[in-house]
Amino acid sequence: MIKSKKRNAFAASAVRYCALRGREETQTFVFSRDFAYLCLHKCTNNNLINKSMIYQFLATGFEDIEALAPLDIVRRAGLDITTVSITGDLTVQSAHGVGVVADALIEDIDPADADMLVLPGGLPGSVHLDECAPLRDMILSHHAQGKALAAICAAPMVFGHLGILRGVRATCYPGVEPQLDGAVCVDEIVCRDGNIITGRGPGAAMAFGYAIAEYFLGEEAVAPLREGMMYNRLFA
Numbered sequence: 001m002i003k004s005k006k007r008n009a010f011a012a013s014a015v016r017y018c019a020l021r022g023r024e025e026t027q028t029f030v031f032s033r034d035f036a037y038l039c040l041h042k043c044t045n046n047n048l049i050n051k052s053m054i055y056q057f058l059a060t061g062f063e064d065i066e067a068l069a070p071l072d073i074v075r076r077a078g079l080d081i082t083t084v085s086i087t088g089d090l091t092v093q094s095a096h097g098v099g100v101v102a103d104a105l106i107e108d109i110d111p112a113d114a115d116m117l118v119l120p121g122g123l124p125g126s127v128h129l130d131e132c133a134p135l136r137d138m139i140l141s142h143h144a145q146g147k148a149l150a151a152i153c154a155a156p157m158v159f160g161h162l163g164i165l166r167g168v169r170a171t172c173y174p175g176v177e178p179q180l181d182g183a184v185c186v187d188e189i190v191c192r193d194g195n196i197i198t199g200r201g202p203g204a205a206m207a208f209g210y211a212i213a214e215y216f217l218g219e220e221a222v223a224p225l226r227e228g229m230m231y232n233r234l235f236a
Helices: 004-021 064-076 125-130 133-144 156-161 202-217 219-228 231-235
Strands: 025-031 036-042 053-058 080-085 091-093 099-101 116-119 148-152 190-193 196-199
Touching: 053 064, 064 080, 064 202, 116 133, 116 202, 125 156, 133 148, 133 156, 148 156, 148 202, 156 196, 190 202, 196 202, 202 219, 219 231
Parallel strands: 053 080, 053 116, 116 148, 148 196
Antiparallel strands: 025 036, 091 099, 190 196
């Protein structure tokens, strides 16, 4: 049971989260002894609505959790994230045989709309991403404009092969480091260096998702989401 003082502090934090996000409504959890009750808090500050667009690219053999956990977190945070298939088919098979229906095909999106491009890892998914010429061109153009990039597990190798990690602190799945041409490789679960976010592997999927949300919204705004999803309890 969460005592009243702690509960009220969490609710206040959630209201700040709402204000920072600029949403009409946000969901916060008020805990009783046995159940979590859903409360709606109105927020009238509509001038801060975050209009950022994120594209997450899916290739055959993507790592399930590295795509879906960050997708879940980013959408909970109220950000607009679109899943994009590079296969020519909206349904993309994951590394573990799960068919995921993407929102769009790569040939149908306008990369100029995106504020961040996200690459899940997994094999052979990361290799397929690396071999996708239209995606490589999008990443290079995006980077040249100073926009944000994120990749996890083996997928940072796509950035490495394009030469955009030279001098950049980055992390990846152990053994992929030689593919990160010129990067300053670090042994961290998630690493952010400027506008580039990288993640270590499947176990880093949630932290990677929170890092993406925090890039756009800030740590304070995302803190209630971490608490509401029980993420902080993993390390208590």
